[in-house]
Amino acid sequence: MSTNRSIAEEILVAIGGQENVESVAHCATRLRFMVKDINQVDQAKVENVEKVKGAFYNAGQFQVILGTGTVNRIYEEIVQLGLNDSSSSDMKHAAVQKSSRFQQAIRTFGDVFVPIIPVLVATGLFMGLRGLLLQEEVLAWFGVTPDSVPQNFLLFTQVLTDTAFIFLPALIAWSTFRVFGGTPIIGMVLGLMLVSPSLPNAYAVASGDAEAIMLFDWIPVVGYQGSVLPAFIAGILGAKLERRIRTRVPETLDLIITPFMTLLIMIVVSLLVVGPIFHSVEQVILDAATTVLSWPFGISGLIIGGLNQLIVITGVHHVFNMLEIQLLAEYKSNPYNAIVTCSVAAQGGAALAVGLKTKSKKLKALALPSSFSAFLGITEPAIFGVNLRYGKPFVMGLIGGAAGGFLASLFGLKATGMAVTVIPGTLLYLNGQVLLYLLVNIVAIAVAFVLTWMFGYSDQMKKELETETKMSA
Known part of the structure; x- marks a missing residue:
């Protein structure tokens, strides 16, 4: 059985030696090599190395699948062999430079939404558990009927299941600012403004229990609870605006002027332009997807x-x-x-x-x-x-x-x-x-x-x- 050191050496030889590698990083399951010449990589030889579960080239990276746990140990051996290591963010930046615009757009999409997924997973699990606990057969085990479930318990479950979606624009704007080079906390505050309780609640407007505020008699202004696209677009524009303002403001005034101007301009643009337009686009996309899924x-x-x-x-x-x-x-x-x-x-x-x-x-x-x-x-x-x-x-x-x-x-x-x-x-x-x-x-x-x-x-x-x-x- 090969040692981790010998496996690392075999992989390096198969990808063209250390001189063909600019840097290496790893994720949860894969080694990610930035290679100088992909033609020097012998993929079949890499895949035949012990413990290697597969390999492929994508977006400027030659990726070797090793699996959780194993990848960390092989990575340590490769670094000890003298190869330049690289942070995931540095390698991601380098990979972006070698990828097409379409690949860059998809990667950016992932960078924005993937960090949000864990809280939505947790919320989904809470929904599933609530569904289980509120089933009549399960309630009967505790001598309770659906009509006699304590209201405080229902309120507690609603806090667990509704919070992430009510404040979803804040999460998305935060993540978008982070990806596009803005200050994440400014993005979060902008997202929170989009769901401010001072605005008509989106769910209440949709159900007919509230009415949108009509500016100039034709621009509807509402909260954007549960919306995705308005916060995403506002985040992109806001991050770019913040960076532009910062380059034009004296350093001594940056702490005051930059966040003030960014939030002031972006909340006006978001509520009057971005929100109404992209909420409509979002609804069209959602209706189309729902139609396909209901075929x-x-x-x-x-x-x-x-x-x-x-x-x-x-x-x-x-x-x-x-x-x-x-x-x-x-x-x-x-x-x-x-x-x-x-x-x-x-x-x-x-x-x-x-x-x-x-x-x-x-x-x-x-x-x-x-x-x-x-x-x-x-x-x-x-x-x-x-x-x-x-x-x-x-x-x-x-x-x-x-x-x-x-x-x-x-x-x-x-x-x-x-x-x-x-x-x-x-x-x-x-x-x-x-x-x-x-x-x-x-x-x-x-x-x-x-x-x-x-x-x-x-x-x-x-x-x-x-x-x-x-x-x-």
């Missing part, structure tokens, strides 16, 4: 479940974070999650079939843990380490995802949150949907597993692929 006969689940992991490979899946946030803020439910979960589970089912069918100890040691990782919601090891490498298992996983997504759409499954899938995702369906949730995931896994076992993989395919790789090297 009859499970069509939406079939399409989304079948194509989702293809989108994951391209790295543009962060765009859908905004959609899920909008769905949860508007409807307190997320039908997209159940469909996507099936696509994740199916890739795990395909990798499981490969792991159980192969006689190769190395591939078995790679495929089985990768499948379990997918069942926990992380598909990278399964996709890049196993399924894509042999091609057909990935396709069978797409078919399994389509089958599970079809049923999820047909059953009308709706999560109470986002970002967690498969086994951890069960917590989002405790409001009476958990059995159907398990069923659609089992179907997705079973279809992918059976198809992969029968048509998607054999050790003969593995030998042929290795032979072709050696001949082309």
Whole structure:
């Protein structure tokens, strides 16, 4: 068995040696190399190194998948070999310089919304637990009926489940200011202004219990509780405005003038221009997404479940974070999650079939843990380490995802949150949907597993692929 030091050395040799590496960093599961010449990288050789679960090149980075825990130890060995280490932020900046404008836009989208996701995950779990506790059968265990639940308890659960969405614009504006170089606390205050209790509440206006303030008799002014796009656009404009003001204000007055002018100008622009325009755009996007997700006969689940992991490979899946946030803020439910979960589970089912069918100890040691990782919601090891490498298992996983997504759409499954899938995702369906949730995931896994076992993989395919790789090297 190779040591971590020898594994680090093998990886470096396979990517063209230290002279081909500008810097290295790591995330939770992957080493990220900034390489000078991608043509010097022998990807097949990298993937054959012990403990490596896969490798791919994206947005200026050659990324080697090692898995949680392992990546930290291999990274330490690589740094000790004399390679320049780099912070994640520095490497991200360097990667942006090498990526296309489209990739940069998607990366920026992810940088803004990903830090917000943990609190929305927690909120979704709170919603799921509240749904479980308020079920009549569960309440009966405590000798309580739905009509006799203490109001204080309901109030407490509302604090847990509603706060993040009520103040969502503050979270988004804070994160957007942070990404675009503004002062995050100014962004947060701007976001809080958008949901000020002095403004007509957005939910009350939508339900007809309140009326928007009409400026100049035609500009509606309301609060933006639960809105995404107005805060996002306001955050971009506000961060750029703050930076411009700061360059023109004397240092001695910067502390007073810059935040004052930024907030004054941006709240006027946000309430009178950005808010009305982009809230309407947001509503159009939401209505379109809702229409697609409500297509009859499970069509939406079939399409989304079948194509989702293809989108994951391209790295543009962060765009859908905004959609899920909008769905949860508007409807307190997320039908997209159940469909996507099936696509994740199916890739795990395909990798499981490969792991159980192969006689190769190395591939078995790679495929089985990768499948379990997918069942926990992380598909990278399964996709890049196993399924894509042999091609057909990935396709069978797409078919399994389509089958599970079809049923999820047909059953009308709706999560109470986002970002967690498969086994951890069960917590989002405790409001009476958990059995159907398990069923659609089992179907997705079973279809992918059976198809992969029968048509998607054999050790003969593995030998042929290795032979072709050696001949082309």
